[in-house]
Amino acid sequence: MQLWNDYFSEDATYPSHMFRRRFRMNKPLFMRIVDRLSAEISYFQQRRDATGRFGHSPLQKATAAIRMMAYGCPADAVDEYLRLGVITLFGDEYLRRPTPEDLQRLLDIGEIRGFPGMIGSIDCMHWEWKNCPTAWKCQYTRGSGKPTIVLEAIASQDLWIWHAFFGPPGTLNDINVLDRSPVFDDIFQGRAPKVNYIVNGHEYHLAYYLTDGIYPKWATFVQSISHPQGPKASLFANQQEAVRKDVERDFGVLQS
Template sequence: MVCQPTEEQPQWGGFIAGRSYKPRNRAMTHANLMNNYFDLNSVYTEEDFRCCYRMRRHVFERLLCDVQQVNPYFRQKRDRAGRPSFSPHQKVTVALRMMAYGSPADSIDETHGMFESTCLDTFQEFCDTIVQLYKEEYLREPNQEDLNRLLRKAEDRGFSGMIGSLDCMHWDWKNCTTRWQGGFSGRSRKPTVVLDAIASYDT
């Protein structure tokens, strides 16, 4: 018996010889997104936008502008067939949805018409770009100048010696492996990760 060589399946789906192509209407999904959230007379209000995106629209627009300047991946190009690729609004929206809601990549296809592999690439590019953009300002340890400023501000408000407010939350770990679930489960009996943060008056 001779075994026929089989083509290795990509880790995250994607194109495989013999698999039928599913046409996605990128232009239509972009138009729907703009009509819902970004056009002058959009369907959803500013408060709806904040609820859905977990940020205000002007913050999203600044983020959108910044990532396009740093990473060409977020600029709209044309594919091999000459059609416009996913728009910057679509790519950043998909990355934020995956991050804010923990949406799996394969579920994005239904609402945004983006392949699972493209979703994962977009999410990776977005995370790398955010670190590159903001690590010097937001993703670093406070230096002595920062600490002195925070201590002065707290003292002016009657809290001498305090640099910030400690807060924590339990984040549900939906994809926790079975063997680790016991060590990460508490009263809720669901695996969670505790996130701690010290928030200053300006962050």
């Protein structure tokens, strides 16, 4: 009852912006997760105990799990259930590689935005590790003086992160992370989906990503022009830098 009065009643004690700060998501998204979990995962359903009394509600169970994730608390008590619930319900939608239909949609969006063959923008962000063990701090610290973990992501215009590589220590730069990343495993193993697009009358079969200047000059990366000369080069540079901000916008959403 206290939880309901604090966050979920019509005149809740804490307003919506406090809910977002404490749960790291807005209330409608949280309720969508609770509804799906309680409908399809038995652990999250409210049941009676041996004495006939009702146990914890789906709201209480989901709140405990989400708050542990949001604050980095020990989650041993619910970890196995949380992993089961989240992967069972949302894994097929979010924890997957793009299907041929997804790729075609990304290609269509890229062409509309002036980049035929583009399927997203790639970049890295550093996520502060507040509870980093003291013995590991030197391995994970650079620049800001605080230990961080690197997230490499590829994002599309609609904030879909369809590739995420999370875990390298914060002492690594984008190139070091790329060397360890599985992002091109499908290409190396010959399992990459075939794509077709035409630029300046030439047909290509390998999609590419927009990047900043630190990435290598590979066929799969298209960078801006650091010192554009002439209107065409300036237009390309401005457009590339604008579209590439998709992934940076995603990082901003994750950190908000």
